[in-house]
Amino acid sequence: MITALGFLMMFSIIALILLRRISPVVGFTTIPVAVCLLAGFAPPQIGDFIKNGLITVAPTAALFLFAILYFGIMRDRGLFDPLVNFLIRRTGGKPLAVALVTVLVTAVVHLDGVGAATFLLTIPALLPLYKRLNMSPNMLLLLVGTTAGVGNMVPWGGTTARAAATTGLDATALWMGLIPVQLVGFACLLLIAGWLGLRAQRRLPKSLGAASSFDAALVQPEEREHALSPRQLRYWLNVALTVAILACLFSGIFPLYACFMVGLGIALPLNFAALEAQTERIKAHAADALQMVLVMMAAGVLLGVLSGAKMSDGMALALIDALPHGSAQYLHLIIGAFGVPLGMIFSPDAYYFALLPVIRDVAVAAGVPLEAVARAMLIGENTGFAISPVVPSVYLALALAGVELRKHIMYTFCWAWGVSLVMLAFAVLSGAIPS
Numbered sequence: 555m556i557t558a559l560g561f562l563m564m565f566s567i568i569a570l571i572l573l574r575r576i577s578p579v580v581g582f583t584t585i586p587v588a589v590c591l592l593a594g595f596a597p598p599q600i601g602d603f604i605k606n607g608l609i610t611v612a613p614t615a616a617l618f619l620f621a622i623l624y625f626g627i628m629r630d631r632g633l634f635d636p637l638v639n640f641l642i643r644r645t646g647g648k649p650l651a652v653a654l655v656t657v658l659v660t661a662v663v664h665l666d667g668v669g670a671a672t673f674l675l676t677i678p679a680l681l682p683l684y685k686r687l688n689m690s691p692n693m694l695l696l697l698v699g700t701t702a703g704v705g706n707m708v709p710w711g712g713t714t715a716r717a718a719a720t721t722g723l724d725a726t727a728l729w730m731g732l733i734p735v736q737l738v739g740f741a742c743l744l745l746i747a748g749w750l751g752l753r754a755q756r757r758l759p760k761s762l763g764a765a766s767s768f769d770a771a772l773v774q775p776e777e778r779e780h781a782l783s784p785r786q787l788r789y790w791l792n793v794a795l796t797v798a799i800l801a802c803l804f805s806g807i808f809p810l811y812a813c814f815m816v817g818l819g820i821a822l823p824l825n826f827a828a829l830e831a832q833t834e835r836i837k838a839h840a841a842d843a844l845q846m847v848l849v850m851m852a853a854g855v856l857l858g859v860l861s862g863a864k865m866s867d868g869m870a871l872a873l874i875d876a877l878p879h880g881s882a883q884y885l886h887l888i889i890g891a892f893g894v895p896l897g898m899i900f901s902p903d904a905y906y907f908a909l910l911p912v913i914r915d916v917a918v919a920a921g922v923p924l925e926a927v928a929r930a931m932l933i934g935e936n937t938g939f940a941i942s943p944v945v946p947s948v949y950l951a952l953a954l955a956g957v958e959l960r961k962h963i964m965y966t967f968c969w970a971w972g973v974s975l976v977m978l979a980f981a982v983l984s985g986a987i988p989s
Contacts, residue, residue: 559592559865560863563586586855599862604855607856611850611854613809614950617950618843618847620818621814623814626843627818627839630835631788649758653693653748661740664706667705667708668803669706687754691955692961696746696965698951700937704743707728717906721910721914731925731929735980795824799817850946853943856944857901870900873896883920886987893930893938894937897935898944901944902935902945905931906935910931926988929981930981943959
């Protein structure tokens with residue numbers, strides 16, 4: 555019963571959000587509690603589930619809150635304007651070039667394997683450029699999120715570490731066989747970027763010539779009330795502060811959320827001497843920050859119920875039982891092919907610590923090499939991680955880009971799933987996933 559309720563809960567939440575019948579906050583808080591009551595759990599038990607879920611997401615929620623406020627202030631001060639102007643000049647103000655640059659920049663930035671850090675570094679810097687050229691923020695999220703997913707299989711990334719721990723294989727050995735597969739994935743993203751970039755380029759106003767649209771896209775200093783000139787000392791202090799925060803992010807010497815908590819505390823008096831001005835700037839960005847923190851905390855309820863009620867474990871076993879008899883030797887490929895939609899139901903921990911062990915045992919018993927199982931499941935789940943409602947860093951990306959979860963999923967889902975299927979097919983044909 556608990557398994558059926560788990561599937562019903564997840565499908566209902568995703569469907570209702572996509573159909574705009576409920577908001578994520580409502581869906582993540584009310585439906586899991588109602589399902590737990592139907593399953594016979596007592597209110598104190600449900601309270602423990604929620605408590606554990608909130609403990610899990612609390613650091614990420616703090617990161618969202620302070621990072622959004624911090625980057626809001628940096629945008630007010632025009633921190634990214636010189637970078638945006640430089641990129642526009644280098645790309646000639648052409649959406650095609652901007653889209654291709656997005657993929658290349660994200661692929662390099664995500665070498666650290668930390669999704670939150672990648673979103674924090676790429677989206678605030680590139681979003682003004684997209685807006686200047688009338689390019690959709692949904693396209694930005696598609697390219698950044700899916701590129702990060704393809705690059706997420708590095709051995710120091712969380713997903714590969716989970717797969718290695720579950721299978722007992724060496725994380726580096728798992729990754730080495732996937733490098734050609736990743737290159738194919740990046741090539742697919744460049745093709746997608748090229749296609750979408752050309753479409754955006756054709757939608758540019760025909761009344762504007764290349765030179766005039768190029769000039770119009772440049773950020774003019776007078777367009778920002780609070781903007782600072784790069785020649786001013788305070789501008790370079792903002793640059794130094796942001797670089798220091800990013801250095802802490804990549805070095806890991808300080809927690810992610812603490813970096814931005816301290817950073818915001820420094821940025822406010824540095825940029826606004828008057829207390830009234832500091833309060834006004836916080837209020838100006840508080841709505842965006844609070845909205846996504848609410849969604850994140852609500853997601854903690856959902857994650858707590860999935861884990862505490864053992865729904866994830868039951869759903870994993872049910873998927874295996876539903877497969878046709880005799881499909882054991884292809885089980886890893888079937889699950890890998892459906893990795894993107896499954897990743898929208900299973901959190902990374904549930905996917906690798908609940909679903910993978912079951913797939914591993916069944917497939918290995920049928921003679922499938924262990925590394926084939928791990929690689930197949932890594933390809934699918936990683937590629938689509940940026941559209942999963944149960945991945946906390948997704949909400950950070952949504953907040954930074956100002957995009958609704960529903961619109962993001964509808965825009966990105968088919969592209970991400972298509973890339974994962976191409977990568978999986980190449981992995982099988984090239985021998986990266988041995989049969």
